[in-house]
Every structure is written in C-alpha cells, then in structure tokens.
Amino acid sequence: MTKRKDQIHLGAFLYPTGHHIAAWRHPDALADAGVRFDHYVEMVKLAEAAKFDLLFFADGAGTRGDDVDFLSRTAHSYNAQFEPITLLSALAALTTHIGLVATVSTSFNEPYNVARKFASLDHISGGRAGWNLVTSSNPYEGLNFNQSTQTPHAERYARAREYADVVTRLWDSWEDDAFIRDKESGRFFDPSKRHALNHDGTYFKVKGPLSVARAPQGRPVLVQAGSSEDGKTLAAQTAEVVFTAQQTLEDAVQFYADLKGRLARFGRAPDSLKVMPGIFPVVGRTTAEAEDKFHALQALIDPKVGLTLIQGLTGGFDLSEYPLDGPIPPLPETNTSKSRQNLTLDLARRENLTIRQLYLRVAGARGHWQVVGTPTQIADEMQARFEAYGADGFNVMPPLLPTGLRDFVDLVMPELRRRGLVREEYRGKTLREHLGLQRP
Incomplete structure (x- = not known):
C-alpha cells in the first residue's frame, strides 16, 4: 500500500459539557455550558488556533423519552442548549478560518428553509458553512411536529435523497455573477442567470429560486452521518464528508473501502468524499494518568x-x-x-x-472509537487508522469540556505535527479548501 501524501483532517465535535454521559457532574465541567456563549467562544477559538478543519454540532428537536426521572439525571438529552445554526452564526463573526457545521434533520424542516439558512451562514462566515444531513431516528421528536407515528427507516432515507437534491439545486438558483447591481442601467440582477427549480417530486413541491445569492463556496459542504445500507447509499450519492463510527481498525478499513467504492456509480471520484469517524480521546501524560481521568468519569455514571x-x-x-x-x-x-x-x-x-x-x-463515546492513553499512544492509533485507509480524518469528541479539548490541543496536536500528519497553518479560508473539496 502506498504511503499517503495527504494529511489528517480534524473536526472538533463539541457537546456542551463533554461527550461522556456523566461529564456534567465532573468538578471541572461547566454544568451550564449549554447556555454559556462565552464557553463556546473559548472552545472555537482554541480549535481554530490549533488549525482544526471544522467545528461540529449535533442537534435534536425533542426529548429522549417520557421518563422524567431519567431525563433529569442527564445533560445528554438536548435540554438547555442552543439551537446550532443560531450559535454558529454568532461564532462566525468571531472566527476567520474554521469551518462551521450544524446538524439539521430532513424529517422536520422544509428544504427551502434549510437551503436559505445555510446559504446565509456561508455568506456570513465567508465560505465556512457545512450542513450535517440526518434523518431523525428518535420517535419523540416527531411528536413535536404533528407526527403520531415514526416514518419507516427506508422511507426516511428516500425522502432525504429527494430533500438533498432540492436543497443543492436551490443553492444553484443563481450563477456566481448573477447580481450585477448596475445602478446606471437600473438592473439589479441578470435575468439569464436566475434558475427556478419548478420541482414536483414524491415528497416536495418547490418552485424556487432561493432568496439568497449563490454561496461563497458555491454550495455549503454536505455532511452525512448514517452508516446503515440506506445511509451509505445516501452518502455515496450526496455527501462530501461522512461522520461515522467503527470500533476496530478492520471495521474502519472495510467501511472506508465500501463507501468509497460506491462513489463511481454516481459518477464521483474517491477524493470527493472524506471519511471522518469519531474519536473519543482521554489524554494523560502517562498511561496511568489517562486511566485515572477516565475512571473518574466512569465513577459518576x-x-x-x-x-x-x-x-x-x-x-x-x-x-x-x-x-x-x-x-x-x-x-x-x-x-x-x-x-x-x-x-x-x-x-x-x-x-x-x-x-x-x-x-x-x-458511556463515553456512545459507540464511537474510544482511546485512553498518552499523546504518543493516541497519535499512534490515529496514524495507523489513517495510513491503513480507515479514515481521512477524525471528528474529535472531547470527553470533558473545557479540559478535554485543551488536553488534545496541548498534548496530542504537537505529536501529530511532529509526524507531519496535520497542518501547521491554514492554506485557504473556506471549508472546502481545508478539506480539499472542489467548488461546485
């Protein structure tokens, strides 16, 4: 196998107090982090200074059940935290390079609204927006949107395929130079460079065009998180980044080859999609210190x-x-x-x-890859998975915030840089440039 000439891409996947299920109870956690804008400002500036490709936010639009006793004992139920596009729009004004990716479900939003919001975020940020397309698997979310029963899995993905097609075509409503704004002639835009959809499909009817000019990136980056058969098919057809979860190196390599191998049937090149699995790193200067940190969190479950x-x-x-x-x-x-x-x-x-x-x-990684060890041990594991073509990069899931992200930046990043595996400086300003993706 030839040695890779590219570098590891990195996302900072921020959950308010950290990804461990008991993180909010830890003495170092800010229990009210979900509604602390200053907390997110500190974290995004830390990630940008470390030259991360992107910031990633998950989201949910409902509770995780009706058991109020359980819900009252966990911070991992999307209670008391910001809506992600609102938050990223505010963070865009305080950053200059890092990509800004938010999760928005296709199950409870209209394509036109999603296209408009992400195109606006791309303009506000100067070309750094990304949409994590998901179909909602939590039946309790549907109860907030006039749905008494959950849509079957296959139908959710069929709807999502049409949804993604509508959104991307809405982003193409205007050519790059459509808005001439010629005061002398009195022509605000060139009519020949305006393209209405007139979409009439199985799930959506959308006339268009979008009421936002073409985004700086052409289209915001499309991220997808499903790893089922339906999810992989949708990703091969539409996604530019895939956030996934595999426990072993063998499974990661198999998933990577499977997903990249599906791209050709949709006329896509392998490098047009980046695979970025989640990694939950617990970092210590010694193995014992890392294990002590992990066990301190485990004891709070x-x-x-x-x-x-x-x-x-x-x-x-x-x-x-x-x-x-x-x-x-x-x-x-x-x-x-x-x-x-x-x-x-x-x-x-x-x-x-x-x-x-x-x-x-x-309890920490919720099925994602969990690594507990020293900076050298964690860098070894990441390098092995990257060089074996099990990943193009990683979505870093700090177990505890703010200390978990600081540990990764201060201890693991220098080791990755020493090996030439991550960038020293940004070489572009847009998220597409960071990820090596073409502008459509």
Missing part, C-alpha cells in the same frame, strides 16, 4: 442513565426487566438507528459484555 443509554443505542427496546449483570437479550431490528444498533450489539457479543459492562464501555 448513574446506573439508570447507563441502562437508558443502552436502550437507546440498541434500538429503543425496554431492558429494565433484564438483570444488569446478565447478557443483552436477542432484540428485533429497530426502526430507529440501524447502524448504531448493529454496532452496539456486535460490540456486546464480541467482548461478551453484560448490560452493565456494555454501558460502562460506551
């Missing part, structure tokens, strides 16, 4: 929160009647997140984990 976490990851089925120190029972295929159910159940069976052991195993 409420058993009820741990059990409910596993129920969500394995398909939303009630496991409360099963013993915590017994195995995961056989479960039917879910209509929520199929790829995350498969990943979690495969992990439990591969390592012969009980329900309690499983929630302790995934």
